[in-house]
Amino acid sequence: MCSIITFPLLNQTFPTFLYEFQTLSASDLHDPDISALIAAKMKEFHGLEMPGPKDVSLWHRLRNWLKTAKSLCTPEEAKDFRLDSIEDEISLIEKELSGDQSIGFCHNDLQYGNIMVDEKTRSITIIDYEYASYNPIAFDIANHFCEMTADYHTDTPHILDYSKYPGLEERQRFLHIYLSSSGGLPSDIELEQLLENVEKYKLASHLFWGLWGIISEHVNEIDFDYMEYARQRFEQYCLRKPALLGSSGPPLM
Numbered sequence: 001m002c003s004i005i006t007f008p009l010l011n012q013t014f015p016t017f018l019y020e021f022q023t024l025s026a027s028d029l030h031d032p033d034i035s036a037l038i039a040a041k042m043k044e045f046h047g048l049e050m051p052g053p054k055d056v057s058l059w060h061r062l063r064n065w066l067k068t069a070k071s072l073c074t075p076e077e078a079k080d081f082r083l084d085s086i087e088d089e090i091s092l093i094e095k096e097l098s099g100d101q102s103i104g105f106c107h108n109d110l111q112y113g114n115i116m117v118d119e120k121t122r123s124i125t126i127i128d129y130e131y132a133s134y135n136p137i138a139f140d141i142a143n144h145f146c147e148m149t150a151d152y153h154t155d156t157p158h159i160l161d162y163s164k165y166p167g168l169e170e171r172q173r174f175l176h177i178y179l180s181s182s183g184g185l186p187s188d189i190e191l192e193q194l195l196e197n198v199e200k201y202k203l204a205s206h207l208f209w210g211l212w213g214i215i216s217e218h219v220n221e222i223d224f225d226y227m228e229y230a231r232q233r234f235e236q237y238c239l240r241k242p243a244l245l246g247s248s249g250p251p252l253m
Contacts (some may be wrong), residue, residue, distance in 0.1 A: 020119045024112040026151035029144075030164070032173070034124075038115060039174045040181035041124040042144070046104030046137045047182075056103060057133040058204060062090045065211040072218040077227075081214060081234065086207065089237070093203050096245055097136070101197065106140035107132050111147040138197035141178070143205045145171065145198065158225040160232050171195060200244050206237035 028034045070083050078084070107114070108131040116125045149160045166174070175194050179186035186194075213230030220226065 021116040021125060022119055024115045024117060026112050026148075026153065028115075028117075029112050029148045030166070030170075034117065035170075035174055036177050037117070037122065037124045038110075038144070039177040041126060042107075042110070042137075042140065043178050043181045045107060045126055046102075046140065048105040050105050050134075054103065054134045056135055058135050058139055058208070059090065059094045061133075062204070062207055062211065063087070065208075065215060066090065069211050069214040072215060077214070081210075081230070083214075086211070089207060093200070093207075093245070097197070097200055097204070101136040101138065103134055104137045104140075105132065106135040106137060108135060108140060108143060110140065110144040111150060111152070113152065136197070136201065138194060139201040139204055141175070141194075142198045142201035143208070145174075146202060146205050146209075156225075158229040158232075160229070160236075162236065171198070203237055203241060203244060206233040206240075210234045210237065 024034065029038070066083065066086050069081075070078060073081070073083065107126055107129065109128065110126070114126060114128045116127060117123070118125070145166050148166055149162050149164045151157070151161070172191065172195065175191055175198070176186065179190060179194065210230045210233035213226040213233065216222075216224075217226035217230070
């Protein structure tokens with residue numbers, strides 16, 4: 001008798017003898033063929049119709065995580081990470097990104113460990129829906145691009161290498177495949193607008209996982225330097241904010 005793989009949120013059940021799933025590695029995200037499969041699967045995923053309200057969860061979750069981080073941190077940690085200033089940063093990017101956005105069912109954590117490929121059929125399966133919710137699709141894509149800087153299977157899994165962030169050509173190729181995967185060719189304007197939105201939502205991704213890192217330091221026992229991870233995400237936020245939003249202000253750290 002074959003065993004069964006069930007993905008409850010997608011309401012799908014697969015007999016394992018038909019599939020040879022393998023989790024991706026960090027380098028796989030930069031493989032053009034695999035990246036194309038991921039882009040098409042993301043477009044399909046974002047079109048899923050899930051029960052319940054379809055409101056954007058990003059801003060509420062950021063503010064909720066900020067409140068939790070403040071409650072867990074020591075006064076020294078809160079001062080070090082300038083937590084009192086992050087509410088203003090959340091409001092700033094929410095206002096900047098409050099225009100007409102494409103909303104879809106987003107994974108919100110599309111790192112390589114949450115993507116599997118069938119070696120025979122070359123089909124992609126997305127797993128682990130702990131953070132899934134409706135959000136701007138540009139946030140989900142931006143988050144995936146940021147995950148290209150990570151390799152969680154090294155001696156220093158918390159260290160991010162931003163030289164591995166996809167360059168302009170790689171980002172354009174991914175977004176072109178994403179937009180065209182459901183049929184038709186995107187216009188240059190459509191492609192450029194999504195490219196711009198994704199880059200701006202990179203800022204939200206940095207705050208999202210920076211706050212996650214601070215919280216995780218206090219509630220998780222996994223051997224991972226969550227605070228250093230959070231520091232890197234906040235540093236990237238400060239580095240990228242002036243170019244992406246045209247404003248600087250005081251640094252978070």
